[in-house]
Amino acid sequence: MYRYDEFDHAFVAERVAEFRDQAERRLAGELTEDQFKPLRLMNGVYLQLHAYMLRIAIPYGTLSSKQLRMLAHIARTYDKGYGHFTTRQNIQFNWPALKDIPVILEELASVEMHAIQTSGNCIRNVTADHFAGAAVDETADPRPYAEILRQWSSVHPEFSYLPRKFKIAVTGAEHDRAAIQTHDIGLHVKKDGDGKLGFAVYVGGGQGRTPMVAKRIRDFLPEEDLLTYTTAIMRVYNLHGRRDNKYKARIKILVHETGTEELTRQVEAEFAALKLSGEELKLPDADIRAIENYFAPPALAERAxxxxxxxxxxxxxxxxxxxxxxxxxxxxxxxxxxxxxxxxxxxxxxxxxxxxxxxxxxxxxxxxxxxxxxxxxxxxxxxxxxxxxxxxxxxxxxxxIGLHTPNAGLVTDIIACPGLDYCALANARSISVAQEISTRFGAQERQEEIGDLKIKISGCINACGHHHVGHIGILGVEKKGTELYQITLGGSADENTSIGQIVGRGFTAEEITDAIETVVETYLANRADKTEDFLAAYRRLGAAPFKEALYGTEARAA
Amino acid sequence: MKILTANRLMDGEAVWLAADHSWAETIAHADVATNADAEARMEAIGAQGIAANLVVDVNFVDVELIDGKAVPIRLRERIRAAGPTIRRDLGKQAAHGAESAA
CATH class of the missing domain: 3.90.480.20 (Sulfite Reductase Hemoprotein; domain 2)
Structure with a gap:
């Protein structure tokens, strides 16, 4: 694991002291809420439905036992005895008091953790394959590159006030478990014909109200050029990304409106200019290897x-x-x-x-x-x-401890955002829907009969629950004061990323579990055989049999 | 009909403006505005709450009277008044019981 050096310790300690001062001044009335809000957001502090929420960064999802114990301590001491692990490999606490947050940050710093850049229009926590360093299909561990990007992007003076938030994901394997094509920048660590390490670079993926699959703008970027090329992308985005409309401010919109070919040309031109200008951030091999050493695999003794x-x-x-x-x-x-x-x-x-x-x-x-x-x-x-x-x-x-459920990748292994039970932005509940579906399909034999199936649920169009890329996606909306759930089918977030298609009119909270069961039963009735999983069957069959099953004559009339 | 809600600055707790101008922790104590004059009066008190650094995010909530109780029309506000529907052991429903029911 990466260990803080003196600079890291000093930097985080300074930020904790700074936030302590800001929070004290806010509580004393020396700062207004308008002045304080952007400051608290820079430190991961949101105001949600019931209380403040603190989002803590877990860089590329990697934790030590000591760090996890600290999260447990925070849950027990300052919150309500639990934490919520998120779709960005972070953790959120739903009930901290503002007066306690400086001390929480101080405790986190003692185990080399913080909440910096977990909000705001900056480069957020860089995410990576959760099997990094262990996966059998891996070309190289993606975490050293994620760590290099983390260090480079932390309070980067040029990229701290971007048009909108910016998310980077890295995979080191052919099978993408990090959903890189749904990120602003996705990096796939690979080797060229000479065995040299580098990256395929994807840009402009994202979910939210305008879901887009990222475009590959570089088949192979040499390892040493990682930061120079990322800088080039960020500069093009920072210059041309829209700041007049937050719904059109993500880089995916810039890529879409500019066109992949032209955007690639702009990035390559900026990259070339950086290399000529003396601003090039060429990564020295020794530095890369030094970071890599932090992530060296443990000494695995023979245990045959x-x-x-x-x-x-x-x-x-x-x-x-x-x-x-x-x-x-x-x-x-x-x-x-x-x-x-x-x-x-x-x-x-x-x-x-x-x-x-x-x-x-x-x-x-x-x-x-x-x-x-x-x-x-x-x-x-x-x-x-x-x-x-x-x-x-x-x-x-x-x-x-009740955490032995054998359902990884099955129908009950559901992603769900906090939804209307906690989130100030949500329009509908998502956790309750996940719980009901999980209960309906809970029998192990039935789950295994259904096989691999990813259900993802969001309580609003911001899509924190990744519904666009669920094999079955569920989007909660508010219609005439009640919750309504739209179903999308055929989404995926792996190396063959696709955006799910809306299947038809929505269902009420009382209807949605039955509707999902209808979709699943339709798959079971129509799959070629047990080896054809839901996504493969959907891609072969298309939406028609599912629409027919859900809407019957209504679907035929349409 | 409207009630005025906010979050307490110190801890983020959802609160409602009561008839005695205090910020109550349960919706059962919320003062109900039935006309524009009452709304204006409550809005002014809300502004005082912001200025005094007692509360943030002050907003009116549409309600209807059911069995004499002010009940928010939007589910969002009903959940805010009670606590998470998925954890009845948390939030105001746990701390205040029936007074939190919306």
Whole structure:
């Protein structure tokens, strides 16, 4: 893991002191709310429906046990005993008092964490594949590049007041688990023909009210040019991105309105100019390797005994067997695996974890997973390196804290934004819908019969619940004072990213679970065979059979 | 009919303007404006609350009277008055019981 150096410690400490002063002046009436609001937002402090909300950055979703214990401590001491892991690999606390936030930030700084740039029109937390450094299909660990981008973008004087917020995601694998094509910049770490590392560069992806799939503007960018090229993109966006209309201010709109070819030309011209001007930020190889060293894989001893022990253990425990099938993933070392700790218990709130659960997971990571935890953008936690021989012990410990649900990637592994239960922007509830769908499909046998299926739910068009890229997406809107839910089908956020299509009129809160069941049953009735998953079947069949099943004669008339 | 709501500066707690000009923690104590004069009066008190750094984000909420109680028309405000529908153990519904019902 990355460790703060003296500069990092000093920088974060200064920011904590600065915010403490700002908060004290606000509470003393020396600052008005208009003056204070942009300052608190720069430190991740929002005002939501019931209280303030503090969003804490978890760079590229990587946490140590010590850091997770600190989050548990904050949940217990300053909040209401739980935290909410988000689709941007961050954590949010829903109930902190403003007067306590400076002290929370001080405690966070003690474990090398902060809330800087988790809001505002700046470069936000850089996200990455949650299996980084462990995945068998990985070309290179994406986190060193995410860390380089984090350091470069932190309070970057030129890019702290962009037209709108800016999100960067990095994957190091062919199979994209970081949803890079739905980000403002997506980076795919790859090698060229000579085996040199670099990136395919995607620009202009995003969700919200105008969903767009990012365009690839560079097939291969040499590793050393990462910051120069990113600077070129940011400069083009900062200069030409719209500031007159916040709904048209993201770079996706600039890419769309300018055209990919012309935008690429502008970026390449800026890139060339930077290289000539002496402003080039060429990354020295030694610096890259130094950052890389922070992310060196743990020393994984041979643990071949796990192959035999797991066979015996899964025979004796059906729950463990199901968990192995769904929540355990291949690791680059054959004696090890990566584990998904599902924060999607049947009928539970997606992404929530109690302080006790966080502490227990921190203990598990320390004991069995080299002190490392990841947050996935799918709102689960990951233990990236677990010996197969230890899987049963990890499973048993998860059973004890109720986090053993074997549903990773299944119909109940639902992404949901906080929705109208917490969020000041939301128009409809999303968590309650997720809970009802989860309960409806909760039977393990039925879930596994349905197979891989990603349901994603947003409570407003800002799409924090990623509904546009759900195989089944659900968007909550407010119509005539009541909640109404639109269904989209066929979305995906992997290497074949697609935006889901609205299937027809919306459904009430009372109807939506039945409607989702109709969609799922239609898939089961029409799939070629069990190996054709929902998305593949939808792409083959199109929307027609689903519309027919949902709307019947109404669909035919349309 | 309208009531005036805000969030308390210190802790962000949702509050409502009461008839005695205090900021009540439950909607049951909200003063109801039934005409423009009352709204103007309440708006002025809200502005005083902002100036005194007691509250932020002051807004009127449309309500209807049901069994003599002011009930917000929008679900958003009903949830705000009670707490998360998915965690009945949290928010005003947990702290104040029936007084938080909207």
């Amino acid at each position: 005994e796990g192959w035999a022990s797991v066979v015996a253990e899964r025979k004796a425990d059906a729950g463990f067997d199901a968990w192995l099938r769904r929540n355990v993933h291949e690791h680059r070392h054959p004696d090890y695996a990566s584990v998904t700790i599902s924060l999607k218990g049947i009928g539970e709130v997606p992404g929530d974890a109690t302080d006790a659960q966080m502490n227990a997971i921190a203990d598990l990571a320390e004991r069995f997973a080299f002190d490392e935890i990841r947050v996935s953008h799918e709102q689960n936690l990951i233990l990236p390196h677990v010996a197969r021989a230890d899987l049963k012990a990890v499973y048993d410990a998860l059973v004890a």
